[in-house]
Amino acid sequence: TGRMGDEGAAVYNCLLCDSYALVILGILPDRKLARGTKGRGAYEDLLEEFQLAKCGGPGGTNVLMLACPTCNAFAYRYELDQVAQGEFLRQGVAVLTPSVLVSFEDGQPPPLYRDENAGGDGKPRWRLCRGVGPAGMELDRSRTGRLHKPSLAPFGVDVRPLTLPEQLQGPRELSEAVHEACAFAEAMHVESEDPAAALTRWRIATGERAGVTGGPRPVLENWGEARAAMEVTDETARYMDEVVRERMIRELGAFDGLLAVSNILLASNTSTRKF
Structure with missing residues (x-):
């Protein structure tokens, strides 16, 4: 069913620690617009416009400053309850790390994801809604939008763990x-x-x-x-x-x-x- 207020997200990679997480890009076009053959075509055009506006075109290397959960845990040397950790990232004091949106295929812009469980009980279910990428995203247990990195291995991502000097x-x-x-x-x-x-x-x-x-x-x-x-x-x-x-x-x-x-x-x- 279509809902107003579906959030669109993309995957980003932190250049400091190499972790992967989802970042909310904005509100997607309403799925109610995708009715009938013409409606579906027009809706896909709107999704493409959103994708290019938020993620950039193919081959883009724009560096964003985002609140990487891993780097914030490092920065604050603080092990709080998971709920408190998630809240901490929303307090406005998180460090922002240089990050890039991830494209999973050369020549393609970063794909868009929609939470199919938005407004429901339980964990988010992020599913591909536009572009080329994994059909779904597996979050880790931190409740911060961070991805379970090994789950990205089949998609050409280097999943070697961070080795600190x-x-x-x-x-x-x-x-x-x-x-x-x-x-x-x-x-x-x-x-x-x-x-x-x-x-x-x-x-x-x-x-x-x-x-x-x-x-x-x-x-x-x-x-x-x-x-x-x-x-x-x-x-x-x-x-x-x-x-x-x-x-x-x-x-x-x-x-x-x-x-x-x-x-x-x-x-x-x-x-x-x-x-």
């Missing part, structure tokens, strides 16, 4: 690296005339310095080389410092609220537990 094995070092990388990416979006090209150069230069073969690997995997490859001017450095400072101030307020949520959840679980 020795210098990022500690939670504090990893957190600082994510904050610095995100601040640099934000600076590129503000300072650079072509931020997508600048961030793509950064990723390529990182791989070249690390001697990576067989395709680019996530930035955090080669963090020492990534830092050395940053194109940082005095102005960029000032902007990065400002970003980190402002984020720390926002986080102080957010943490107080999150701790309150966690305590409420803990109290609720304890009060209903039977011994």
